[in-house]
Amino acid sequence: MLIPDDVLDNEGTRLTIRRTWPHDGGLTIEAVDETTGRLRAGHLDADGTVTLTPFGEDPALAGLPAAVDAGELLVHRFTKRAVVRTDSAYLKLLPPRKVGRVVTAHATAAGLVAAAGIATPRVTAVDGATLTLSAVPGASLYDLGCSSTSAGSDGTAMLDHAWSVWAAHWPAFAAVPGGDAGRLPSYGPHDEVETLATWMVRCLDFGASPVPDAALRAAVRTAAGRLLHGTAQAPVLSHRDLHDKQVLISGGGSSQGTLGLIDCDTLALAEPALDLANLLVHLSFREAQGLLSARRRAAGERAILAVAEELLVPEDRLDAYALSTKLRLTCIYAFRPRWRQLTKDWFQDSL
Numbered sequence: 001m002l003i004p005d006d007v008l009d010n011e012g013t014r015l016t017i018r019r020t021w022p023h024d025g026g027l028t029i030e031a032v033d034e035t036t037g038r039l040r041a042g043h044l045d046a047d048g049t050v051t052l053t054p055f056g057e058d059p060a061l062a063g064l065p066a067a068v069d070a071g072e073l074l075v076h077r078f079t080k081r082a083v084v085r086t087d088s089a090y091l092k093l094l095p096p097r098k099v100g101r102v103v104t105a106h107a108t109a110a111g112l113v114a115a116a117g118i119a120t121p122r123v124t125a126v127d128g129a130t131l132t133l134s135a136v137p138g139a140s141l142y143d144l145g146c147s148s149t150s151a152g153s154d155g156t157a158m159l160d161h162a163w164s165v166w167a168a169h170w171p172a173f174a175a176v177p178g179g180d181a182g183r184l185p186s187y188g189p190h191d192e193v194e195t196l197a198t199w200m201v202r203c204l205d206f207g208a209s210p211v212p213d214a215a216l217r218a219a220v221r222t223a224a225g226r227l228l229h230g231t232a233q234a235p236v237l238s239h240r241d242l243h244d245k246q247v248l249i250s251g252g253g254s255s256q257g258t259l260g261l262i263d264c265d266t267l268a269l270a271e272p273a274l275d276l277a278n279l280l281v282h283l284s285f286r287e288a289q290g291l292l293s294a295r296r297r298a299a300g301e302r303a304i305l306a307v308a309e310e311l312l313v314p315e316d317r318l319d320a321y322a323l324s325t326k327l328r329l330t331c332i333y334a335f336r337p338r339w340r341q342l343t344k345d346w347f348q349d350s351l
Contacts, residue, residue, distance in 0.1 A: 138250030
């Protein structure tokens, strides 16, 4: 299936596709009306038929109309979830069957990381399938990195400080006692290989691979071999989806600072290389996107490698997870039209 750059709704309004996800033989789409800036969600069938819901509506998310009246719609994945930002909190809307698991995940995350001095969102209210989450203070490493590309020496100092705060807290996060984290799922090398293979198959099935199919298959085999045939480290507490948008830093330019983490639904016990490689590769991708300067990327890389050394992460394990992450991101972003050409170029640099 050729993933279009834009689609038309029933009224002839043209919307730019921002993200897509394979689903039920077609694609779930998240698009933006460039004239209003509003997000719209829907489905693109294999035959090219487009179904878009009106703004702020979703048959699986009953509370969405009321939520968008209260704030700004930030994320809308059709029938799966939506996120709305209000003046003082975030509203997460889910199908009813998922509410209990997500509430439990947030409570578990808050309890586990509190001892490490890390803030996470707390569920302050549940109204049907609408969760109200407390806001975590601070600015993300992503925002600090992007804004500091034009902020001169002040921006550089702020970003360097932010990375030092992250590096100071992360070993304590990973070192949460095993007994406390024992109720979390395990995520080992075989799971990482399965995740990567799933995204590869999605790319191949939809004809979305940015490179020849044989090249993608060969690269995934190489990554799987490195993950499975190396010596795995003992698992530690892991975010499992760690990237620069998930890490928030507050404290300004003072000698102290606090670390916040969001989207902690996927906490697991995994090799420390998993989170570190994911964060490292995302910085490389931001540079390729033109969102982060080489100097800013290098500052983050130094902090990550210093933490890897403190956690005694072998270079071959970090490299193995980094290759897997690069290939996974190549597949994920192949479903986002804006970055189609970039994923092709970036793939060649991943090998």
